[in-house]
Amino acid sequence: xxxxxxxTSIRESFKTRxxxxxxxxxxxxxxxxxxxILINLLAGQFSPQVDLTSSRxxxxxxxxxxxxxxxxxxxxxxxxxxxxxxxxxxMTVVNLYLSKSRNISMEVIDPDRNPGFxxxxxxxxxxxxxxxxxxxxxxxxxxxxxxxxxDLTSNQSGGRSITGVAVERRITSALLFAGTGTTPVVYELxxxxxxxxxxxxxxxxxxxxNFSLSPLNLLTSAxxxxxxxxxxxxxxxxxxxxxxxxxxxxxxNGGRLLVLANYLIGEVSGMNQVLASYGLxxxxxxxxxxxxxxxxxxxxxxxxxxxxxxxxxxxxxKTKTPVVLLEAMPISVLDTKRRTVEIKPxxxxxxxxxLRTNINDNSDARLPGDISGPFTxxxxxxxxxxxxxxxxxxxxxxxxxxCGSLLNIAVQGFDAxxxxxxxxxxxxxxxxxxxxxxxxxxxxLPMRLNLVQIIIFGLLFILVIPxxxxxxxxxxxxxxxxx
Numbered sequence: 001x002x003x004x005x006x007x008t009s010i011r012e013s014f015k016t017r018x019x020x021x022x023x024x025x026x027x028x029x030x031x032x033x034x035x036x037i038l039i040n041l042l043a044g045q046f047s048p049q050v051d052l053t054s055s056r057x058x059x060x061x062x063x064x065x066x067x068x069x070x071x072x073x074x075x076x077x078x079x080x081x082x083x084x085x086x087x088x089x090x091m092t093v094v095n096l097y098l099s100k101s102r103n104i105s106m107e108v109i110d111p112d113r114n115p116g117f118x119x120x121x122x123x124x125x126x127x128x129x130x131x132x133x134x135x136x137x138x139x140x141x142x143x144x145x146x147x148x149x150x151d152l153t154s155n156q157s158g159g160r161s162i163t164g165v166a167v168e169r170r171i172t173s174a175l176l177f178a179g180t181g182t183t184p185v186v187y188e189l190x191x192x193x194x195x196x197x198x199x200x201x202x203x204x205x206x207x208x209x210n211f212s213l214s215p216l217n218l219l220t221s222a223x224x225x226x227x228x229x230x231x232x233x234x235x236x237x238x239x240x241x242x243x244x245x246x247x248x249x250x251x252x253n254g255g256r257l258l259v260l261a262n263y264l265i266g267e268v269s270g271m272n273q274v275l276a277s278y279g280l281x282x283x284x285x286x287x288x289x290x291x292x293x294x295x296x297x298x299x300x301x302x303x304x305x306x307x308x309x310x311x312x313x314x315x316x317x318k319t320k321t322p323v324v325l326l327e328a329m330p331i332s333v334l335d336t337k338r339r340t341v342e343i344k345p346x347x348x349x350x351x352x353x354x355l356r357t358n359i360n361d362n363s364d365a366r367l368p369g370d371i372s373g374p375f376t377x378x379x380x381x382x383x384x385x386x387x388x389x390x391x392x393x394x395x396x397x398x399x400x401x402x403c404g405s406l407l408n409i410a411v412q413g414f415d416a417x418x419x420x421x422x423x424x425x426x427x428x429x430x431x432x433x434x435x436x437x438x439x440x441x442x443x444x445l446p447m448r449l450n451l452v453q454i455i456i457f458g459l460l461f462i463l464v465i466p467x468x469x470x471x472x473x474x475x476x477x478x479x480x481x482x483x
Contacts, residue, residue: 060096064172068101075178077106078134080118087131090149093167094133135171137178144170148208164415170208176431177210184228184429187216192265193236200411202418209422211429218243229256229428232271234404236262239270247274251383254394256428260421262404263329263359278381278398279337283330285357287375287402288364291350292454296324299364304328304347304377311380311399311423312346315416323347323416324409329402330355330375342385346378346401346420377402378420380427399424 060068077094079086086108097104111118111130121143122128131146149167177183186206188196196215197203203213216223216230218239223230223246230247239247251257251274261271261282268282275281288299296303302325306312315323325347333343353373354366361367381398401420410417 060093060100060168064097064168065100067172067175068097068104071101071103071175071179073103073138073179075101075104075135075137075175077104078117078136079106079108080111080128080130080132080134081108082110082112082130083108087146087149089165090133090167093171097171133171135174135178137175139182140178142174142177144174173208173210183210183212185212185214185224185226186229186231186425187214187224187227189218189230189232189235190215191217191219192232192239193234194232195234195407197231197233197407200407202407202411202421205418205422206425209426211425218246222246223250223255227255229258229425231425232257232259232261233407234260234262235271236264238265238268239274241270241273244270244273248277251277251396251398254396256396257398258421258424258428259398259400260404260406261329261331261400261402263327264404275398275400276334278383278396279334279341279343280379280381280398280400281332281334282400282402283332283355283371283375285329285355285371286359287325287328287330287349287353287373287377288356288366288370289349289353290366291352294350294353296322300327301325302328302349302353302377304349306347307345309344309346309380311420311427314423315419321414321416323420324414325377325403326405326409327403328377330373330377331379331400331402332376333379338383340384342382344380345376346380346399347376349373349375349377380424397428397430399428 077097079091079094081087094106098106109117111128118128121134121141128134128143129145129147133144133149135142135144148170150165188194190196197206197213206213211228214224216227219242227250230250247255247257257274259271259275261268263284263286265271267284272281286300287302289295289302290299294303294305295301303322304325306316306323328349330349337343351374353375355371355373355375356367357369357371358367378401379399381396381400383396384393387393387395401424406417407421410421
């Protein structure tokens with residue numbers, strides 16, 4: 001009987017309020033634990049990721065996604081890494097490519113254990129560095145070295161520092177080549193004191209964009225038939241009439257021209273002979289800026305407004321370094337031009353800017369002979385403005401930027417200058433899919449304010465906020481005083 005009473009007592013204890021509440025709490029706790037386990041398992045299956053970096057380091061641009069959607073043939077990525085030594089930053093971006101296209105696959109190859117595999121791609125017998133990425137399609141392959149994944153610049157100590165991440169830019173360019181197998185030839189004009197791109201370290205950047213660079217002297221040769229575009233970079237002397245005629249003939253047959261004009265060239269009658277045929281003229285002089293919002297370092301250094309265009313739209317991101325123009329020369333649109341020509345501005349100064357035609361006078365104050373702004377500092381031209389894709393009629397394209405030092409500034413860490421140049425080249429070649437695929441800058445830029453914003457923020461932090469704190473403290477003191 002005692003045992004029966006003990007069992008009955010135990011049963012009755014389960015009916016008490018404390019046990020019931022404790023049981024409910026235990027069941028709820030168990031349910032929460034099971035729910036968390038299920039959520040964790042589901043999250044592990046889908047691996048959701050959000051790119052919170054300011055420059056979108058681990059996201060693909062729309063142009064890359066469009067390119068991936070158009071890939072119909074197999075493409076293979078080979079990573080030359082030892083097992084376990086893969087770069088996580090690079091693999092994060094590579095995995096984005098793999099997730100967006102079923103035609104792309106990835107394989108990691110240990111170069112030490114597979115020297116024959118590496119030799120198959122080492123056509124020049126110069127060796128392929130460990131950490132490289134090989135992109136191979138049905139039309140060819142491209143090798144991306146480990147240092148090509150980043151933008152590097154020299155620092156004051158003689159070393160090199162990383163200023164940007166270029167993984168997407170390099171891979172997308174390699175995909176373009178692997179899918180087409182062709183490399184457009186761009187000719188650099190020589191004979192006028194131009195600065196070769198190789199001399200300022202930008203030749204490799206152009207070649208990575210799937211272009212081949214070659215010099216061209218119009219005094220001794222004609223424009224080759226395979227010329228995809230002609231670059232005139234920072235000339236110190238003008239074109240002679242024979243050279244101008246050759247360029248005009250080239251443009252009339254659908255040629256492409258990129259001009260980075262230097263005010264030191266003088267009155268540029270030969271250059272203007274070419275540009276006048278398309279409704280443009282270079283205005284001789286040096287731009288001076290007076291609006292603090294547009295002044296980069298001094299009045300002769302401009303932060304221009306970027307107009308709405310395929311070339312400049314990718315540069316409008318506030319997280320990127322701005323375009324900086326030193327001693328810029330404006331470009332004017334002539335009143336008389338052909339109806340077929342379409343001229344669109346790329347960069348504009350403020351209305352407070354003025355043009356100094358007497359370049360020997362370095363004073364910052366406006367002089368009687370100065371010309372008032374605003375000014376156009378870069379233009380893009382198409383002639384004709386629109387053509388039928390099925391028509392054999394060629395379309396000429398021209399980009400003129402009134403700053404000969406554009407690329408000299410680019411190598412000082414201003415990535416937007418370099419991207420403006422590369423975007424211009426790809427636009428001339430009519431390759432919109434690669435215009436926005438640029439390096440992701442690691443620079444943290446200071447806030448850029450115009451005069452009105454400076455006044456507003458100055459009043460806010462110097463007057464409004466201190467007065468509000470003082471008033472709040474004074475009112476609190478009065479209330480407590482009468483308690």
